[in-house]
Amino acid sequence: MSPLSISSRVAIVSAQWHADIVDRAVESFQARLRELGVVNVDVYRVPGAFEIPLLVRRLAASGRYDGIATSALVVDGGIYRHEFVAQSVVEALMTVQLEMDTPVFSGVLTPHHFHEHEEHRNQFSRHFVTKGEELADAVASTLTTLASLQA
Template sequence: MPRIAIVAAQWHAEIVDQAVSAFRERLTELGIDEVDVFRVPGALEIPLHAKRLAVTGRYAAIATSALVVDGGIYRHDFVAGTVVDALMRVQLETDVPVFSAVLTPHHFHEHAEHRDYFTRHFAVKGRELADAVSATIESLAAIG
């Protein structure tokens, strides 16, 4: 049975954890029970953790999740793009598939409407992430 890792940023943990929970639940439904969760402070810490996990050889795939928002000071789209680019390099350098649910909305505000919406949205993304992991593991196994 394949072992999967998920690396989740703790910035907006109450939202990001919805993706982690839904990811684990969906993988269990798909017959994959070995999932290790690694929590990191923020999105920029994800690629290094993903690479360290990939080179161990213990994981068939690595998933990631973060919510990168516009805090008014930094370019959130730059942060998210940097993370996703680094994750692509990790999978190409290590030959371990790496999946991203590092999401950056156009607008995010701390009021209840946005928090509720993104809480639900991350649960959906967690399930989609699990489906992508499962399908990719199967397709790569078929290639050999």
């Protein structure tokens, strides 16, 4: 993968439910993009995953970003099916991407099992570091490929 233009501008929208875990992905996403030469990364925070698609749509409509990433941890809260929330969010992100012609990347994760205890919190914190790096690599690869189509 060739390095991205230093002028590439990327946003990441993260949900604040379980921010102590989700922010690990945001931090590793930013760090990995810096390694790849992207220094223009704006971070936006929303209350939960369900609020992500509207902000992503507005950011895409602004024309300021070459790509927009997202990060959230959607867990079973016992009130409604968390799979429904995650599926709705990811489908909405795909719709934004296709309608706005702006690459949108999902780091909205729904674990099969998550419990509010130290072992799981530590495990998922480490996992989100990896996911943030993988998200950055996906952004870099996709933006590089899209840029090559314009050449």
